[in-house]
Structure formats: structure tokens, C-alpha cells
Amino acid sequence: MSDKTKELNSSIKLVNNRLHFTGSAGSNDPVSIDYTAPLGDDLGYTSLELLLLSLSSCLGSAMLTFIRRMNRTITEFEITAKGVRKTEHPTGFASIHLEISLTSPDAIPEEVQNVIDLAEEKYCPVRSMIKGSTNVETSFKINNVR
């Protein structure tokens, strides 16, 4: 197995005579990937939905790591992502909005904002890869359950 801190691998394979793929990496359960009708059949994630999951989880992982290092407790954590596509080819995202929701007895808004800024600037690799092309906005709410 390769060292994932240095190199990552994946593969996709077409599984019908349209645009339905299964994708995989390592021993993970395969992911069903498809394109929307009429070109595809909506049988799986679109490429751009996978990009949203990639970005959300990258930011989420960096945030959780930093918040926990501050000895704050996070009991629930969710990110919903909305990507608005460009109207002309290439129809990537013009903007992405990430709505972060966390439940914590002791998280402090200023600290959470600092952690988001730090992740966006330096510790979220996926964010860095799309920085030149895509405007990413974030908002967050803390459910302060004691």
C-alpha cells in the first residue's frame, strides 16, 4: 500500500453503455458515479457532487483537528454544501457555499472563525487547489448545548 501522505490512487470503470461508473480507492466500498439525464441516467454521484464532498470533508477534518487541539468538545458536526455552476463551458462552480453546524458545550465563535480561516488559508488542500477558480464562502452556527 502506498503512503497516503505522499501519493493517492483511485480508479473508475464504466459499468453500462452510457456514463455510469463505479469508482474506488483502496479497500473502500465502491462509489456509484453517473451523469444527469439525458446524457447519463442519474445512477450515482456526479463529478461535481464528489468535488463538494471532497471540499467539505477536507475543511471539516482540518476544523475538527484544530478545535480539538484547543480542548473544545464537539459532539455533532455537519457541513452542507451548495455549489452554483457557471452557465458556460467549462461549467464548474462559480461559487460554493459551505454551511457548518456544530454542537458543543464550550466552542467559542471567535475561535471557530479563526479555525475556518486557518483551514482555508493553509490546511485544507482541496481548498487550495480550487483557490484560483472558485469563490468559497463559509458560514457557521454553534449549538451551544451544555
Place this chain on the structure above:
Amino acid sequence: MSDKTKELNSSIKLVNNRLHFTGSAGSNDPVSIDYTAPLGDDLGYTSLELLLLSLSSCLGSAMLTFIRRMNRTITEFEITAKGVRKTEHPTGFASIHLEISLTSPDAIPEEVQNVIDLAEEKYCPVRSMIKGSTNVETSFKINNVR
């Protein structure tokens, strides 16, 4: 349901007290997402593996669409992706290599290369989103089964 040609949505939710998420979009089966040890537990795809799947499927869909418009028949199609990470934060990909393998009775190498170029330049949105940051190389082989 939103119009996916304009807007896409996804969500992730933390499912343990480390970095294990489940991600989803629409009615697709949830995807398990995690980070490598020691920060995570290797219980799912990493964010950067999802990015490789996103890029591969985006390029693959564009390629298949164009090749079929040329009335060429593709019976098998696979892309393996290898991403080499930067050594300093943000540790996104310095380069990605996509190895494309297709089986066809009538595909012509020059046409396939043209289709790859067209997809990379204009019709693969994920490629366009990382163009400023990441060097993407492609190679292909045709299994010319008649």
C-alpha cells in the same frame, strides 16, 4: 429537487468522535469518508481520493460523450488516477496522472487524443477548477478488439 445543471448540493455528517464522516448527495448511497491514521482511522475515502474520483469521472464522461458522437464504439473504459501530494501545507496535489484505458473496435488514437485535449481545455469542469494549481498529465491506450 434542484436543477443539477445549475446548482448542486451535498452534506457530510461526523459519525464518530474522530474524523469519520458519512457524505451524501440526493438519494445516492452514503459515502464513508475518513482521514488516514493517526488523525483518522482509515474508515473511508480521504478528501483527496474523492477529488481524484471527481476529476477522473469528469474527464471520462466528457471523453465518452465526444467519442460516441464520432460514432465510435467503446466497450470498456477505465481511468486510474495517481496524485502526488505537495510536501508542505497545503498538501494538495502537485501533479495528477490519469491513465486511460479503452477497448474499442474502431477508435483512432488521433481522435482520442483530440477528445482528451478538448475535454481538458473546455468540457471537463473539474479540470478547469484546478487548472491554476495542479499539473494534470494524461496517457491512454486503446485495446483495439475487433
